[in-house]
Amino acid sequence: MKKAGLALMATALLVTAIGCSTNSDKNVNNAAGKKEDVELKFLMWGNQGHMDVYNKLIDGFKQENPGIQVRMESVPFAEYQQKISVLAAGKSLPDIAWVSERMVPQFKENGILADVSEFKDDADFKLDDYIPSTLDLFRDGDQLLGLPFSTPPVVMFYNKTLFDQAQLTDPNTLAAKGEWTWEQFEQSAKEISSSDAKNRVYGANFFRDWKTWAILSSYSWSNGSGPFNDDMTAFTWNDQYGVETFELLERMMFTELSHPKAGEQVSFDAGNVGMFFDNYSYVSKAREITNFEWSIAPMPSGSQGSVPMLGQAGYTLFKDSEHPEEAKKLLKYFASQSGIEQTSTFFVPPRTSVLNSDLFLNQPNNPPKEHIIQAVIDEMPKARIIPGHIRWQDIDNTVLQGFDRLFGRSGTAKDNLAKMQTEVDAVLK
Amino acid sequence: MKKTGKKRRGPLAREAQWTGWLFISPMVLGFTLLLLFPMGQALYMSLTDWPLLGDHKFIGLENYRNIATDSMFWKIFGNTVYFTVGLVPLNIVLALLLALLLSKSMKGIGLFRTAIFVPVMTSLIVWSIVWKYMFATDSGLINQLLLLLDIKGPAWLYDEKLAMPAVIVTSVLKNVGLNMVLFIAAIQQVPRSLYEAAMLDGAGKSKSFFNVTLPMITPTVFLTVVMTVIGSLKVFGQIYVMTQGGPSNSTKVLVYYIWEKAFKLFQMGYASALAFVLFFVVLILTLLQWQLRKRWVFNESDT
Numbered sequence: 001m002k003k004a005g006l007a008l009m010a011t012a013l014l015v016t017a018i019g020c021s022t023n024s025d026k027n028v029n030n031a032a033g034k035k036e037d038v039e040l041k042f043l044m045w046g047n048q049g050h051m052d053v054y055n056k057l058i059d060g061f062k063q064e065n066p067g068i069q070v071r072m073e074s075v076p077f078a079e080y081q082q083k084i085s086v087l088a089a090g091k092s093l094p095d096i097a098w099v100s101e102r103m104v105p106q107f108k109e110n111g112i113l114a115d116v117s118e119f120k121d122d123a124d125f126k127l128d129d130y131i132p133s134t135l136d137l138f139r140d141g142d143q144l145l146g147l148p149f150s151t152p153p154v155v156m157f158y159n160k161t162l163f164d165q166a167q168l169t170d171p172n173t174l175a176a177k178g179e180w181t182w183e184q185f186e187q188s189a190k191e192i193s194s195s196d197a198k199n200r201v202y203g204a205n206f207f208r209d210w211k212t213w214a215i216l217s218s219y220s221w222s223n224g225s226g227p228f229n230d231d232m233t234a235f236t237w238n239d240q241y242g243v244e245t246f247e248l249l250e251r252m253m254f255t256e257l258s259h260p261k262a263g264e265q266v267s268f269d270a271g272n273v274g275m276f277f278d279n280y281s282y283v284s285k286a287r288e289i290t291n292f293e294w295s296i297a298p299m300p301s302g303s304q305g306s307v308p309m310l311g312q313a314g315y316t317l318f319k320d321s322e323h324p325e326e327a328k329k330l331l332k333y334f335a336s337q338s339g340i341e342q343t344s345t346f347f348v349p350p351r352t353s354v355l356n357s358d359l360f361l362n363q364p365n366n367p368p369k370e371h372i373i374q375a376v377i378d379e380m381p382k383a384r385i386i387p388g389h390i391r392w393q394d395i396d397n398t399v400l401q402g403f404d405r406l407f408g409r410s411g412t413a414k415d416n417l418a419k420m421q422t423e424v425d426a427v428l429k
Numbered sequence: 430m431k432k433t434g435k436k437r438r439g440p441l442a443r444e445a446q447w448t449g450w451l452f453i454s455p456m457v458l459g460f461t462l463l464l465l466f467p468m469g470q471a472l473y474m475s476l477t478d479w480p481l482l483g484d485h486k487f488i489g490l491e492n493y494r495n496i497a498t499d500s501m502f503w504k505i506f507g508n509t510v511y512f513t514v515g516l517v518p519l520n521i522v523l524a525l526l527l528a529l530l531l532s533k534s535m536k537g538i539g540l541f542r543t544a545i546f547v548p549v550m551t552s553l554i555v556w557s558i559v560w561k562y563m564f565a566t567d568s569g570l571i572n573q574l575l576l577l578l579d580i581k582g583p584a585w586l587y588d589e590k591l592a593m594p595a596v597i598v599t600s601v602l603k604n605v606g607l608n609m610v611l612f613i614a615a616i617q618q619v620p621r622s623l624y625e626a627a628m629l630d631g632a633g634k635s636k637s638f639f640n641v642t643l644p645m646i647t648p649t650v651f652l653t654v655v656m657t658v659i660g661s662l663k664v665f666g667q668i669y670v671m672t673q674g675g676p677s678n679s680t681k682v683l684v685y686y687i688w689e690k691a692f693k694l695f696q697m698g699y700a701s702a703l704a705f706v707l708f709f710v711v712l713i714l715t716l717l718q719w720q721l722r723k724r725w726v727f728n729e730s731d732t
Contacts, residue, residue, distance in 0.1 A: 082692055089481045110482040197576065200567065261566040262587045393693050404676035407587040 038323050039069040040330055041094035043084070045077040049284045050346060057342055061333045068326050078209070081106070081393075088112050093318040095327040096334075099146060101137055101312040105388035113145040114317040114324065116331065120144070125332060134350040137312055137388075146316035147335040150347030152280040153308040153383040154215050155375045156300075159192075160293035162201065162274045166191045171275075171297035172371055178301075182219060185275070185300040186248060189258040192274035202266060203258030204275040206249070210262055211396075213403055214386055215277045217309055219245040221384055222302030227399075232387035235424035238417040241302075246406055246413035254409065262407035268294075279311050280376055284346040287365035295367040296375045310383035313347070348376060394427045475701035485698065492702035501678070502686070502703070508593070509682045513661040515597040520657050521650070524605050528612030529638070542613070546606035553603065557670035560599045561586065564671075589679040592672050596680055600667055604660070608653045615649035616642060647726045655718050662711055683707050 042058075044050070051074060058070045073094070075083045081103045087093045088110060099107065107113050120127050130148070138146040156171065163170050168188050174180040189203025206215055220226045220241040227237040237245075252259035260266045260273075268276035269285060271292050276282075277299075286294055299306045315334055317327050333339055340349045344360045354360055355377065361369045389395060402420040405411060411419075450457075475492055479485035496502050531542050548556060563570040564585040572582030585595045619642055627637040643650075665684040668674060674681030674689070681689075683703065691700035 085481050085695060086692070112482065197573070261584060263561070263565050263584070264567055265562070265565070397693075401675065401677050404587065408584060408589055408676045410589060410677075 037067055037069055038326050039071055040096060040323060040327055042070055042072045042330070043087075043094040043097040044072065044074055045080045045098060046074055047284065050074075053342060053345055057334060057339060061330060064333070065326075065329060068329070070330065078211075085110075088318075088320075091320060093320050095321045095323060096315055096317055096330055098149075098313055099316050101385060101388060102392055104137055104146070105390050105392065107316070108140055108145065109390050112318055112320070114319045114321065114327075115143040115145060116147065116317060116328065117142060117144040119147070119332070119335075122332070125336060129337065129351045129353050131350055131352055131355075134312065137385075138314060138316075146314045147331065148312055148314040148350040149335060149340060149343055150281060150311075150313040151350050151380070152311050152348045153376060153379050154218070154277055154299065154311070155280050155296045155308065155379070156298065157268055157276045157278065157282060157286055157294060157296055159268070159271065159274050160295055161271075162192050162292070163188070164293075168192070170295070171300075172295065172374060175298050175301075175306075175374065180298065180300055180306070182222070182248070182300045182302060186252065186256075186258075189252060189274060190256045193256065193258040195257045199272075201272045202260050202274065203256075204252065204277075205260055205266060205268070205273050206277050207260075208278055211400065212278075213399060215309055216245055216249070217384075217386065218299045218307055219248065219302065221307035221309075222299070222304055224302075224304045226384070228386065230387065232389050233428055235421045235428065238421040242417050243413045246416065250406060250409075250413060253407075262404075280348050281311075281346055283363075283366065287363070295371050297371065298375045298379050305382065306379065308379050308383045310380070310385045312385065348380075389428070391427055395424055398423045398427060471701045471704060474698055475705050477698045479696075479698035479701070481695035481697060488698070492699050493706075495699065496702055496706060504678060505681050505683055505686045508678075508680065509662060509664075511593060512597060512664060512680075512682055513658060515594065516600055516661045517654065517657050519597065520601050520605055520608060521653060523601060524608035524653065525612055525650075527605065527609045528616055529642075531609070532613045532616040542610070545609055548603045549606040551603070553666040554670055556603050557599065557667040560595075560667075561671045564595055586672055587676050589676050592676060592680045596667055596671055599671065600661070600664065603667070604657075608657065611649055611653055612646065615646040619645045644727050651718070651722050651726045655715060658714060658718070659711055662707065662714075 042054075044054070046054070051072060054072055058072065061070065062068065077100075080098075080100075084093070084097065084099075084103070084107070093112065119125050131151070134148045134151050135144065137148070138144055158171055160170060166188075168191060171180050171185075171188075174184060185204070191203070192201060193203040194201040206212070214227075217227050220237065220239075223241045223244075225236060225239055225241040227235065227242070229236050236242075249259065253261055258274075266273055268278075268282075269289050271289075280296070283296075299308045315331055317324065317331055321327050334343075337351060337353060340351045340354050341357070341359055343349070344354050344357075345363050349355050349360055361372055366372065399420060401423075402416055405416050405419075406413070474485075476487060476489060477485045478488050478491075527545060531538055531545070566572060566582070566584040566587065569582070569585070571585070575582040583591055585591050623641050623645070624637055627641050632640065663684055664682055665688065668680055668682055668685050669688075672680040674685050684707070687700050687703045687707070690696045690703060
């Protein structure tokens with residue numbers, strides 16, 4: 001009886017084992033059958049609108065390159081750098097991916113990016129059409145480790161309807177007269193706000209996800225200072241202008257009640273925020289707004305004029321790719337003039353020819369052309385990038401803790417910044 | 430007789446042994462492959478400097494030495510203890526009170542039991558997101574209700590003193606139902622005759638609770654305490670969703686720190702060492718509770 005049971009069980013196990021192996025055989029056969037098709041994996045953090053544009057691009061690419069499939073996958077921006085790092089450790093990186101300026105120092109250090117400097121020699125590609133400064137991020141000695149597709153300055157989105165209701169002059173007009181200052185900004189925010197619980201309106205919001213503190217650097221920059229020194233070796237926010245930045249935010253949050261408090265979920269497109277700071281790329285969402293009028297304006301200016309923060313995003317290839325030649329073809333297609341033209345629906349193009357074209361300016365539902373010229377094209381030469389750092393995650397964490405103290409109202413701006421300086425400098429050293 | 434018995438049992442035992450092994454092989458295989466092997470690997474990692482990418486090198490006990498002198502670790506260890514000490518008594522006492530209320534068989538009692546048990550079945554992430562909204566400073570439900578009473582509510586999740594209690598309350602309400610169900614089952618098994626005897630001896634309600642109910646359910650109290658302590662030392666999800674360890678690290682707990690070191694800062698070796706510290710803390714606490722149980726757990730069948 002027992003022997004029978006044993007035999008039965010052994011058979012059962014055997015059958016399962018055979019079942020498994022047959023399955024895997026089938027998979028192998030499938031893969032072998034489609035061997036002529038190469039599949040490229042493309043990783044990005046875009047939303048549905050972005051993906052629609054890329055799907056069109058990919059269809060065009062597939063027509064020119066039969067036999068190459070492209071699989072696009074989107075990962076939320078907050079987890080993106082982590083995801084790439086983990087994929088790199090697991091040797092399963094995509095073939096081509098978006099990267100933002102914050103991520104590049106780490107990926108350079110890890111040595112996972114592939115060189116694409118041969119694009120220089122391709123006359124059709126016209127690499128010299130790129131604004132030279134936009135390539136700096138990707139240069140490493142003689143190597144070129146990627147190509148930018150978007151160089152958005154931070155602009156101010158504002159709710160024109162709220163400005164009109166409060167009978168205020170709009171920021172574009174004020175900026176043209178040179179009167180769009182930080183004081184004016186704070187005043188406008190205060191007048192737009194309504195703290196009536198049922199109909200709460202906030203004058204301004206600096207934060208997307210309560211993480212984008214870097215946008216506030218503009219205040220110091222516009223007064224000739226900044227959060228870090230140029231070679232990223234010291235924290236310099238702990239000066240008069242840094243303290244003023246913190247006090248501005250503190251006043252707006254707790255005294256004038258014109259800025260949402262930490263953790264509130266408010267969004268510009270809901271219509272109860274007067275002014276919102278974000279990359280130009282946010283137009284992709286703003287274009288869908290139908291219940292109020294909006295436009296974009298430059299950052300408020302300080303004693304040295306207005307200085308927006310510049311973000312950058314680009315494409316990179318990876319050294320481990322199994323299909324490096326095909327990946328290069330796709331990169332060339334994405335970053336070619338026509339590729340950049342198509343993505344310029346959402347992104348500020350790094351190619352001069354596209355940046356100055358009507359195609360970029362006249363997208364459906366775009367803000368007026370003059371406003372884009374005023375807030376984006378004229379501001380770009382003044383824009384600044386926060387220098388990259390290999391330990392950016394640590395720095396970001398430490399600065400966010402300083403903002404936590406501001407949000408929780410523990411201590412003065414001065415003490416807070418002094419503490420931040422000690423902690424950030426410890427990371428930078 | 431004995432000799433032949435042994436001889437006859439020999440081959441049979443061997444065969445039975447094989448069958449036994451075969452029967453438990455899925456479990457043993459799973460345990461070895463998915464638990465024992467990764468644990469061994471983590472132990473080795475904890476002795477190395479292991480960045481996510483690039484070469485790792487063996488550095489002996491240096492990670493552990495660094496943990497001992499890492500002031501951040503001690504703050505976080507303190508936070509973890511705070512969370513546990515805040516959560517466990519609250520959870521157990523509340524669960525016991527609810528169980529006493531809801532162990533009686535009345536009409537519609539099932540509705541109340543279900544209501545309190547539903548959070549246990551809810552996804553932790555969903556639960557935490559909802560509570561995060563409720564704790565919001567201006568638009569949150571809690572502060573809106575306080576506003577009706579003309580009280581200006583604080584910034585619950587952005588105040589260093591309030592954030593941890595807020596997370597503790599959220600966690601208690603999420604999990605109290607499970608302990609309550611265990612207590613209800615235990616209370617209903619206490620023989621009625623004991624209460625009758627206590628009543629005849631003139632014991633009131635509270636006396637019969639402390640002298641009959643409580644001693645009779647100590648095995649369940651022990652079980653729930655051990656499980657809740659272990660669970661609260663391993664808290665992560667609600668912290669990740671509600672506070673991300675903030676404000677100013679006041680809610681950063683051990684598992685969150687391990688996650689941050691491993692997957693944000695990519696110090697795999699250090700993170701593994703931290704994980705082993707947590708492992709030993711849980712082990713020691715559980716052994717300690719196991720030893721102490723002889724002093725206060727009654728009515729246990731001898732093992």
